Structure formats: structure tokens, C-alpha cells
Amino acid sequence: MNLRKYLIVLAIGMAAATTLAVGCAPAANSGGNAVASGGNSDKHDDDDDDHKHDGIKLSHEEMEKGKNIFFNRCAGCHGVLRKGATGPNIEPESTRKKGTAYLEAMITNGSPAGMPEWGKSGILSPDEVKLMARYVQNDPPPPPERSLKEIKESYKLYVPVDKRPTAPPAGRNWQNYFGVVLRDVGKVAIIDGDTYELVNIVNSGFAVHILRSSASGRYFYSIGRDGKVGMIDLWMDKPDIVAEVKALNEARSVETTKFEGYLDKYVIVGGYWPPMLVIMKGDTLEPIRVVSTSSYEIDNGEFVREARVAAIVADHHSPTWMVNIKETGQVWSVDYSQLGDGNGPLGIRMIAAERYLHDGGWDSSRRYLLMAANARHKISVIDTKTQKLVANVETKGQVPHPGRGANVNHAQHGPLWATGHIGSNHISFIGTDPEGHASNAWKVVKLVELPGIGGGNLFIKTHPNSRHVYCDRALNPDKELADSIYVIDADTLEVKKTLLLPEEFRGHKAVHMEYNKQGTEVWVAAWGRKDQKGAIIVYDDKTLEIKKIITGDWMVTPTGKFNVFNTMNDIY
Numbered sequence: 001m002n003l004r005k006y007l008i009v010l011a012i013g014m015a016a017a018t019t020l021a022v023g024c025a026p027a028a029n030s031g032g033n034a035v036a037s038g039g040n041s042d043k044h045d046d047d048d049d050d051h052k053h054d055g056i057k058l059s060h061e062e063m064e065k066g067k068n069i070f071f072n073r074c075a076g077c078h079g080v081l082r083k084g085a086t087g088p089n090i091e092p093e094s095t096r097k098k099g100t101a102y103l104e105a106m107i108t109n110g111s112p113a114g115m116p117e118w119g120k121s122g123i124l125s126p127d128e129v130k131l132m133a134r135y136v137q138n139d140p141p142p143p144p145e146r147s148l149k150e151i152k153e154s155y156k157l158y159v160p161v162d163k164r165p166t167a168p169p170a171g172r173n174w175q176n177y178f179g180v181v182l183r184d185v186g187k188v189a190i191i192d193g194d195t196y197e198l199v200n201i202v203n204s205g206f207a208v209h210i211l212r213s214s215a216s217g218r219y220f221y222s223i224g225r226d227g228k229v230g231m232i233d234l235w236m237d238k239p240d241i242v243a244e245v246k247a248l249n250e251a252r253s254v255e256t257t258k259f260e261g262y263l264d265k266y267v268i269v270g271g272y273w274p275p276m277l278v279i280m281k282g283d284t285l286e287p288i289r290v291v292s293t294s295s296y297e298i299d300n301g302e303f304v305r306e307a308r309v310a311a312i313v314a315d316h317h318s319p320t321w322m323v324n325i326k327e328t329g330q331v332w333s334v335d336y337s338q339l340g341d342g343n344g345p346l347g348i349r350m351i352a353a354e355r356y357l358h359d360g361g362w363d364s365s366r367r368y369l370l371m372a373a374n375a376r377h378k379i380s381v382i383d384t385k386t387q388k389l390v391a392n393v394e395t396k397g398q399v400p401h402p403g404r405g406a407n408v409n410h411a412q413h414g415p416l417w418a419t420g421h422i423g424s425n426h427i428s429f430i431g432t433d434p435e436g437h438a439s440n441a442w443k444v445v446k447l448v449e450l451p452g453i454g455g456g457n458l459f460i461k462t463h464p465n466s467r468h469v470y471c472d473r474a475l476n477p478d479k480e481l482a483d484s485i486y487v488i489d490a491d492t493l494e495v496k497k498t499l500l501l502p503e504e505f506r507g508h509k510a511v512h513m514e515y516n517k518q519g520t521e522v523w524v525a526a527w528g529r530k531d532q533k534g535a536i537i538v539y540d541d542k543t544l545e546i547k548k549i550i551t552g553d554w555m556v557t558p559t560g561k562f563n564v565f566n567t568m569n570d571i572y
């Protein structure tokens with residue numbers, strides 16, 4: 001399959017993930033997240049070239065509605081400016097050639113190559129489909145910028161530092177708490193990993209995407225697709241939000257500082273829109289610095305306004321964050337050591353890697369960072385000691401999507417890091433020890449094929465105390481495959497067992513794995529629709545049997561889950 005087709009497949013995959021959630025997300029016209037108006041929103045009324053095409057002319061109200069639907073359903077894959085990234089370019093120049101009837105059919109039925117069936121699935125009404133077919137033939141309204149002043153105006157400190165608990169909650173192994181994203185209800189469940197008890201449900205806001213622990217583990221930082229950052233204090237008897245700020249209009253990543261002397265000092269979030277970094281104080285979330293990421297892509301040096309921020313990973317060995325700038329193909333190493341209260345110098349080293357960078361994580365030594373350049377089916381390896389790219393590894397699969405990846409110490413091959421793929425059923429194990437196992441370094445030393453046809457893998461996970469590697473397949477169109485978790489034996493590097501979701505949760509999707517602190521259990525989400533009860537299925541890592549099913553009326557659309565100890569220490 002050629003690159004373009006795989007990009008489309010990725011777009012579909014991603015959009016499919018969104019679709020499921022989107023099915024439950026607030027409808028754009030009923031309180032969904034909206035991009036605030038910005039720039040010349042009446043441009044469509046101008047008597048210019050665009051409006052020779054009378055059939056696509058939209059009223060101000062229609063344009064506003066289209067803008068909100070586009071933001072909620074389409075922008076994640078196609079980009080706010082519609083130039084394409086994980087999804088194809090759908091600027092008016094290309095959509096007008098296709099015409100309204102074609103676009104309506106495409107939005108209604110999807111395509112075999114991957115566009116989700118927005119109309120057929122009932123997520124968009126027939127009128128909304130008609131509207132969107134015309135909307136995408138109009139010029140994209142200029143999306144709003146966001147200044148530090150505006151960010152500061154949105155900042156709320158609910159509980160100042162001196163009003164917070166001074167000691168961890170008595171009788172609780174709080175570092176074994178799990179934060180579970182309840183995606184479509186905008187909540188985070190805090191669950192005690194020792195007792196499986198629900199400690200509290202925290203309102204984190206629209207479509208919360210991920211959580212990251214502060215370096216001390218005391219706080220969870222949440223980031224929503226709407227760019228809202230929340231700070232949850234786990235030392236409270238009932239952990240709750242102590243501060244929040246709307247840093248961006250659209251975002252996916254958040255990270256803390258992990259270098260000695262800077263523990264919990266700063267928080268950074270990355271913008272999909274505006275494309276920028278926002279830095280806040282780690283104990284209060286007070287915003288202190290903004291940096292645009294718009295820059296030049298590494299292939300031809302073309303300017304990319306929508307240069308989105310994907311994964312951000314804190315370095316444990318130096319005062320830096322490693323930041324993926326998706327469309328440019330650069331990994332930025334951002335030195336915060338001189339930042340002070342926000343006005344000090346911020347050192348940015350731009351490392352040319354590959355396009356389009358998405359997610360990734362550390363090798364077991366935490367010297368090398370492995371980041372997926374999913375459009376090129378490669379893993380870019382950065383040596384954080386020399387601050388240089390050391391390799392772009394061909395993964396031998398299609399569209400790598402590692403999450404943070406999985407580290408295995410193998411008797412014969414030495415230290416390995418693994419990624420799964422959205423576009424094919426491969427798990428690639430890559431050698432990561434150039435000193436001890438030079439002949440394996442930055443090569444796929446083992447390619448495992450998951451049983452059944454097609455990819456759809458999103459996440460992969462292991463733990464130093466486990467001899468298993470777990471892989472999901474949530475985006476596979478086959479329901480049974482999407483309900484399955486595959487267990488790879490870390491010694492033989494072969495699939496040892498397939499774990500199917502329990503009967504009552506079939507037809508949900510099995511997504512994202514996380515170990516408990518001890519590395520003896522694996523938690524998997526049964527991700528259903530908003531009107532279904534979801535669950536966390538807890539597997540015993542030794543026996544691979546179900547140990548516990550955590551469910552309840554409150555367990556709605558669980559997806560990512562983050563164990564405090566493993567997240568603060570980057571254990572995977």
C-alpha cells in the first residue's frame with residue numbers, strides 16, 4: 001500500500017477513534033466545544049471568487065455551526081487550516097473539484113479507504129452532512145490566536161498551596177492510585193489500585209485526553225482536547241481539581257519537569273491550535289510563558305503555520321523537555337533551567353528527525369528517546385546526551401503508534417523497545433543498546449505478527465517486573481479483534497495468549513493497558529459508547545486470568561489510565 005493510502009488509513013483510524021468518542025461527545029450545536037470566533041468570520045459574505053459558487057454559500061449562522069462541527073469532528077485529523085496531516089488535505093481548492101454531491105456521499109458513508117461514516121452512524125444528521133459538504137468548500141475561517149493575557153484571564157486557582165494537605169492521605173497507598181479518563185463525560189476517576197475502590201470522580205472538562213503525574217507524583221495534570229489543563233491534588237482525602245487554566249483552543253499533551261532540583265517546578269502543554277507551547281508554574285498552574293511552534297518543515301524548508309505539538313516527554317537527566325513538532329518533523333529539546341518566573345531565557349534546540357511526529361517514549365536507560373514519525377513508518381531516535389538524531393529506524397510495519405512504547409531486556413538481543421502499528425498487524429522490537437549490543441542497535445531485531453487481518457493497534461505496554469508485553473487493537477474494524485488484547489512472551493517474543501473482553505463487554509473496544517505499581521496486574525479499558533456501561537478489566541499478569549472487573553454507572557467511556565508511580569517514573 002502506498003504512503004498516501006496509509007495516511008488515509010491513519011486518518012480513518014484516528015477519526016474512527018474519535019468517531020466512537022464523538023458519538024458521545026456533546027454535539028457541536030448543543031454545547032460542544034467551540035473555537036471562539038476570530039479574525040474575519042464574515043469573509044464568506046465577501047463578493048469574491050469563493051462565492052461564484054452560489055450552491056456553497058453559507059449564512060453567518062451556518063458558517064458558525066460548520067466551524068464548531070469541524071472543530072469537534074474533523075480538525076484532529078485534517079488540521080484546523082485543513083492542510084492535512086494524519087488526514088488528507090481538504091482545502092477548498094481540492095473539495096470544490098469534488099463537488100457537493102460527492103462530499104455529501106463521502107461524509108455520509110465514509111470510504112473504504114477510511115473516512116468514518118459520519119452520516120450513516122447517526123453522529124451527524126442529514127442536515128449537518130449537507131451543511132458540512134458545503135462548509136468544507138468555503139475558505140477555512142481564520143482560527144483564533146491566544147495570547148498570554150487571554151490565557152491568564154482564564155486561570156483559576158481554587159485551592160492555594162498553603163490551603164492544601166501537608167501529608168499524604170492516611171492509610172492509602174496513593175502512589176498506586178490510577179487516574180482513569182472517562183472520555184466523553186469529561187471526568188477523571190481516581191481509583192485505589194490496592195483496593196479497587198473509587199476514591200473520587202473529578203470534573204476535568206470536555207473530552208479530557210490524557211493525564212500525566214507530577215515528578216513527585218502528588219499531582220495529576222489533565223489536558224482536554226479543548227486545551228483546558230487541570231491539576232488534581234492526590235493528597236486530598238477526595239482528590240480534586242485545585243487549579244485550572246484554558247491554555248489553548250485545542251491540545252493533546254501535557255508534561256511536568258523531572259530533573260533533580262526542578263521537581264514539580266513547571267508544567268508544559270502543547271497546542272494543536274494555536275500551534276504553541278504554554279508553560280505554567282507546577283504548583284499553581286499560573287501561566288508564565290508562551291512560545292509559537294510554527295516553523296519550517298525539514299523536507300523542503302516550507303513554512304508550516306499549523307505545526308502542531310504532539311508528544312512531550314520530560315528528561316530525567318537534564319533540565320529539558322523533548323517536544324515533537326508534528327508537521328515540521330523536528331524534535332525540540334527545550335531547556336527550562338534559566339526560565340525563572342517566566343521571563344528568563346528558554347533554550348530551544350531544533351533537531352531534524354522525520355515527519356509527522358506523533359508519540360513515543362524512553363528506552364530503558366532513559367538516554368535515548370524513540371518517537372514515531374508515523375507518516376514515514378519510522379521511529380526517530382534522539383540521543384539526549386549528545387542532543388542529536390542517531391537513527392530513523394524503518395519499523396517494517398505501517399504507521400507506528402507506540403504510546404510510550406515497551407522496554408524488554410532480552411537474553412539474546414539485549415535491551416529492546418517495541419512499537420505497534422495502526423496500519424498493519426506488526427509489533428516491532430528495536431535494539432536500543434549501541435554499546436552492549438552494537439549489531440542490534442536501531443534495527444528491528446524481531447517482527448511479531450498479531451493473529452488475524454489488519455492493524456488497529458494503538459498502545460503497547462510492559463513493566464520491569466513482568467515478562468509479558470500487552471498490545472491492544474482498538475481500531476481494527478473486526479469487532480472480535482478490537483475486543484482483544486494480545487500477550488507477547490518477553491522471552492520467546494511470540495504471541496502467547498489472546499485475552500478477549502468478558503462477554504458482557506463484547507462490542508466495546510479493549511483499549512490502553514497500564515500496570516499497577518508492583519507490576520503484577522494489568523488494567524485494560526472496555527471502551528463502549530456513552531450510553532453503555534464501560535469497565536476496567538484487571539488481569540493477573542502471572543496467570544493472565546481476570547482478577548477483577550471495575551464497573552458501575554459512573555464508568556462511562558473509560559480510555560486511558562495512568563498509574564501514579566509508573567507515570568512519574570516513566571515505567572513502561
Ligand code: DHE
Pocket residue numbers: 014015017018021075076077181183208209210225252253254309310311312313358359360403404458459511512559560561
Ligand atoms: Fe491520543 C497520547 C494525539 C485520539 C488516547 N494522543 C497521545 C499523544 C498525542 C495524541 C499527541 C501523545 C501525548 C504525549 O505523550 O505527550 N490522540 C491524538 C490525536 O491527535 C488523535 C489521533 C485524534 C484526536 O482528534 O484526538 C487521538 N487518543 C485518541 C483517542 O481517540 C484515544 C484512543 C482515546 C481518548 O481518550 O481520547 C486516545 N492518546 C490516548 C492515550 C494516550 C494518548 C491513552 C497516552 C498513552 C500513554 O500510555 O502514554
